[in-house]
Amino acid sequence: METEIELKFFVSSDFSRQIRDKITDLKVLQQRQKNLGNIYYDTPDFLLRRHDIGLRVRRYDDVYVQTLKTAGRVVAGLHQRPEYNAELDSPVPDLSLIPAGAWPDGLDVNALSQRINPLFSTDFERQQWLLAMPDSSQVELAFDSGEVTTDAGGYDPICEVELELKSGQTDALFVLARELAENGGLRLGNLSKAARGYRLATGYEGDPVKPLTMVDVNDRLSVEQSFVHALEHALEHWHYHEQIYVERPEQEAIFEICNAVSLIRQALVLFGGLIPRRASALLRQELQWLEGELSWVYEARAIERLLDDKGYFLRKLSTQKPLMAKLKARYEALPERAEVLELLHASRYCNLLLDLSRWILTRGWQPFLDDKAREKLAEPLRQFANRSLAQSWEELLSVFALGNELDRFGYLDQQPRLIRNLMSGCCVAALYDVEERESFRLPWLDLQQGIEDIQLLEPVRQLAEDEEFDEEERQQIAKWLGRKEESLLHAMMQSRQMGLNLEPYWDE
Structure with missing residues (x-):
């Protein structure tokens, strides 16, 4: 062999x-x-x-x-x-x-x-x-x-x-x-x-876009092995969706690449207490560069949803047609498929993937570790996971406790914190009972969806200031936005209440 x-x-x-x-x-x-x-x-x-x-x-x-x-x-x-x-x-x-x-x-x-x-x-x-x-x-x-x-x-x-x-x-x-x-x-x-x-x-017609799933970890893994599993899981998700986008213009595939990058970045943070930041400095710099190159995809998703089903979401606005026309123009100004394909074949992009792969395969963080860190990385995963999830939970509580009133600006400001918490769960939560884990995460996933729905309103809010609309039309759009926002904030408060009343699944 x-x-x-x-x-x-x-x-x-x-x-x-x-x-x-x-x-x-x-x-x-x-x-x-x-x-x-x-x-x-x-x-x-x-x-x-x-x-x-x-x-x-x-x-x-x-x-x-x-x-x-x-x-x-x-x-x-x-x-x-x-x-x-x-x-x-x-x-x-x-x-x-x-x-x-x-x-x-x-x-x-x-x-x-x-x-x-x-x-x-x-x-x-x-x-x-x-x-x-x-x-x-x-x-x-x-x-x-x-x-x-x-x-x-x-x-x-x-x-x-x-x-x-x-x-x-x-x-x-x-x-x-x-x-x-x-x-x-x-x-x-x-x-x-x-x-x-x-x-x-076999008559293949194209792979489906898939949501990011939990990293497959278990109690037999060490902390370091689980770190490697998280990085490899993210890279597999990344490559799978890159291939989909190369084969067909599937915008959601680019969004899933962004999710994979987010998982890698959060894995570097989650395990960062044991792996010095200088060990991953160049990788983090290049991952941040790629996130910047792909940041437009979030606006693209929002506009696609607003235009979906002939603008059904905007149906109660008398300004629906001109708003849709402006949204279409804005969408067409975003990077075209040819530009994205050029990025996927660019030297910097390829080298980022090569460096990530080499870093994983050669354990590129090892030369930066002291004996204490090596011992910690060799320990079983469970204790590290319990401690990390508890710390992440305390961070979330400090922001989303019911005593903290959040408007749309507050929720948008705290979205990165919520995503980091959910991504931390993706890295290690497979250790725990599936039903308890999913029940606990569901309200926070709903909260994340609510924040995305608030983001959905932003392109309309920005276009409402266009001089093409008269004062009455602006007021109508503002009232419509206010009603949508109020409804979302109420639903998000309910999600917070539900999430805060659940027992953490990692408590034993």
Whole structure:
């Protein structure tokens, strides 16, 4: 068995010229070009896919090589998957050549052999360079150009760069990746060629946008392991929705990227008592930059809701039509899809993801720790979670206690605090009883929704000052805003009352 460690990028068709420019200062140990044909196999009910197993037979020259790849890890484009290789005399797989330990428990390999069939093919030209890195590591750089096809006529072009560590330190992959990303034009990819082939074979029509979920943690994890889980969970959510947006203009996918960034930032805060701020200073700076680049998405969501169903939300206003026209104009002035795609392929954006991935994989905070911090990070998660949630709760109480009267300005000012509290729960709350946890969080999620509804009114409030409206129309809009605001503030007070009367789920 081998463990393949590689970084994968989606690039433009002319990227090979940039590669040649970038590797001029490196020692090229080997260079070659070859055409590769691959046939992927599975059962009619996709049994292998359900177990996250890929089975292919690759042909180059007169050699056939069977490869089985089993479930592994993908973090911000870095793929780590165990694989098993064996030479064949033909393109027909021979499962007897795969060690028994590679298969999931209970899988009948003999029965599987009778059921597998060709599913799709990947055919591409590979330009390949074996490079000696300055730290003596060896990295194979490959540029693949070709296509994924099915017998039913499915087609998807291939244009990818892969960096595979052949020997030495994983860090060498990231050093080379940053060099390649210097001028932009590439995007870290989590979709393998096999995954793209399965999409064609199964009639894939697009992944749904998903809300951010709890980080999967348990009592067996240490504090440090749970920190890593939180970062990886956020990165997976980020990459999943980046791919959705690249495939189709789904604005909610960008909003979920913002949620993923928020989770990373809050994880850095939550565990910041043990991990010094200077260990993550550059990452936090770049995350803040990206949040700024994407800040428009909140206004875009608000305007979309106001315009939804032909402006139903604004239906009681005599100024509905001119307001809708102005909202549409404002929406059209926000960044267009082409600008967002340019950002997703930008050097700074790619390097942020690379640095995050490298920081996680190399435990980049470790050199900044003293012995006491290392001991604390090695402790079981439960005590840390209890303490952290209690502190976060006290912070929330200091603001949202019933004695504190909050108007719309107060709620908007305290929204970041509420989001931080909810994100802290996302990091560690999976440790606790699901029903108790969800019952406790629900009123505070309702409160967050109320604040978002207040934000929904802001574009209307700003446009109401337009000189196009006369005094009577302005007064009508102001009364409408006042009624909406009063209703929201009343509902939000009820949410606060409900939330404050519940027992914290982490108390034992």
